[in-house]
Amino acid sequence: MHDDSEVAVLRLGHRPGRDERMTTHVGLTARALGADRVLLPDNAGQSKETVADITDRFGGPFGVELTDSPQGIIRNWEGRVVHLTMYGERVQDVEDEIRAAHGDEGQPLLVVVGAEKVPFDVYEEADWNVGVTNQPHSEVAGLAVFLDRLFEGRELERDWEDADRRVLPMETGKRVESTDEE
Numbered sequence: 001m002h003d004d005s006e007v008a009v010l011r012l013g014h015r016p017g018r019d020e021r022m023t024t025h026v027g028l029t030a031r032a033l034g035a036d037r038v039l040l041p042d043n044a045g046q047s048k049e050t051v052a053d054i055t056d057r058f059g060g061p062f063g064v065e066l067t068d069s070p071q072g073i074i075r076n077w078e079g080r081v082v083h084l085t086m087y088g089e090r091v092q093d094v095e096d097e098i099r100a101a102h103g104d105e106g107q108p109l110l111v112v113v114g115a116e117k118v119p120f121d122v123y124e125e126a127d128w129n130v131g132v133t134n135q136p137h138s139e140v141a142g143l144a145v146f147l148d149r150l151f152e153g154r155e156l157e158r159d160w161e162d163a164d165r166r167v168l169p170m171e172t173g174k175r176v177e178s179t180d181e182e
């Protein structure tokens, strides 16, 4: 989140058509909840465009990239790898250790989420396989809870740079203002 070492999110797998919204939402959630960038499979170009467009309008910094070798990213990652999976260790049991590696030791963190079945190699290559509950749900939900635990809520207070527009929080109604008004 720019006050610590890097946090990148890697989306493993993307079924064109079927996963379009989910892959986009992995990117948008990574951005909104404090990751520095998201890496998407190279067949997810439309999701990349949408995330880049939101970043242009609502601010950053946030990076979105395509990769033709998601598993290569994991193998070559210079830092620690967290794989989110319902089969993993309980997030509440390992979050301190992960936070210490990232925050105190300054290790860049790669957070991996799947789509369909995740190859077993990923379970072996990850430093932590982490379950946000051990119940089946979604990569977007798992990612959101994990990032909020990692940052201990600080991501909710962040400022956005180079935004064209900003939402004014309201009890009722919707108000979006142009940042040119300042």
Ligand SMILES: C[S@@+](CC[C@H](N)C(=O)[O-])C[C@H]1O[C@@H](n2cnc3c(N)ncnc32)[C@H](O)[C@@H]1O
Pocket (backbone or CB within 6 Å): 083, 084, 085, 086, 087, 112, 113, 114, 115, 116, 117, 118, 130, 131, 132, 133, 134, 135, 136, 137, 138, 139, 140, 142, 143
């Ligand atoms: C539809 S699930 C696929 C589940 C599949 N059985 C597997 O783990 O290989 C898609 C992704 O959501 C995430 N996910 C689902 N449930 C989760 C949980 N309880 N904790 C953490 N991540 C979860 C994982 O990243 C998973 O790869």
